[in-house]
Structures are given as C-alpha cells and as structure tokens.
Amino acid sequence: MPDPGQEETVRIVAMDKSFHVDCYRCEDCKCQLSSEVEGRGCxxxxxxxxxxxxxxKRIQALTTKMATDL
Incomplete structure (x- = not known):
C-alpha cells in the first residue's frame, strides 16, 4: 500500500515475495536490508x-550441529 498522500509505492521482490521497503529486513537481527550497504544485502x-x-551464523550453527551428529 502506498504511504498516505502517495499514489505509488516501491516494493522489493526477493525469493518470489514482495516486500515494502521498511519491511525488507533480516529475519534474525531485524536490520533493514539494502543492496547499497556492504553486508546488508539479502x-x-x-x-x-x-x-x-x-x-x-546460521551456516556455522548448521555445520556445528552436523559435526556433533556424526
């Protein structure tokens, strides 16, 4: 939905989902993602x-779990 007083809005499409710019955030740390900031891409x-x-961090946790499961 556009912001009040606006007719258009910007959306970001990632992984076949559409996101409002303010909602395009990391699921873990909630930082706003942006292709313009180093390390803040998706x-x-x-x-x-x-x-x-x-x-x-998730890859490290998965790797650790796999190593302990052996």
Whole structure:
C-alpha cells in the first residue's frame, strides 16, 4: 500500500515475495536490508531472508550441529 498522500509505492521482490521497503529486513537481527550497504544485502538460506552476518551464523550453527551428529 502506498504511504498516505502517495499514489505509488516501491516494493522489493526477493525469493518470489514482495516486500515494502521498511519491511525488507533480516529475519534474525531485524536490520533493514539494502543492496547499497556492504553486508546488508539479502543472503537467503533455506527460504529465510538474512543479512550476511546472520547467514554466516546460521551456516556455522548448521555445520556445528552436523559435526556433533556424526
């Protein structure tokens, strides 16, 4: 939906979903994602929208879990 007084709105499409600019955030740390800021782009993992740092943390956790499961 456009902001009050506006006729148009900007949307971001990622992973076949549409996001309002303010809602395009990392699912873990809630930082706003942007292709213009280093490390703040979208780094999806298993259908989750994440920033670079949170993506790395999840991969590390998965790797650790796999190693302990062996």
């Amino acid at each position: 780094y999806p993992l298993d259908d989750h929208i994440l920033c670079k740092n949170c993506n790395a």
